[in-house]
Amino acid sequence: MSRTILKIACASLIASAAIAAHHAAGATDAAPASPQKKPYTVKDGKVDINTYHGYLYYGDQCMRCHGPDGAGSSYAPNLTESLKVMTKEQVENTIINGRKHVDSSNEKVMPAFGTNEDVVENMDNIYNYLLARSDGALGRGHPEHLDP
Template structure:
């Protein structure tokens, strides 16, 4: 019985660490620009570290348009590129594996960009859901 309790505890911890909502999306968007706290933090971290190359809202600038790229990129591939960087047609995306802020928040960055790629969130500054 004790091993079952430990297993259930481990399983619930594992599930809690995966930010997926009931509909399978890693974000919640209400109205035009109201988002859950993880997606909001993802936007803030994205603006700090990614926007200078990928544009204010992921629409592309000196680097790729992430609202298009994420339509064909899964979470694991996104995490790999963020950590290791990538050589592309335009240039080189740096590896962020030594940046604690990016690595600790990559799930949140993914949630924000996934909401943008899915069209659930437009090119607007998000606000927290009340």
């Protein structure tokens, strides 16, 4: 009886330690001891269907400012570089809340997409597409997709 309780206590301790470790790794973006599996698949230049949707919605919603392939423009930053230094959470917050850089010599405004369903529902897909571009796993241009 008391043994069972001890076992349960141990198991939950291990579980919470694992969760804490996971959070710590995410928060610091520390060099991965065991590399995390990427959230996208690229095979012979073809992407998984979710990443493909990310490509399409990027083209629809973001490209007019951030340029083709996430590569940036004179108006908005190169997102393949941004994703090397931003956490996923920071990227999502920027997308949801938008961003402004307005002063005497700048007038750069990114709209908030928090009420744009196409963007909110495809947040992971857009992020994964940009991450694949940022990692150099996916080249420029319109990718083909793998069979779903």
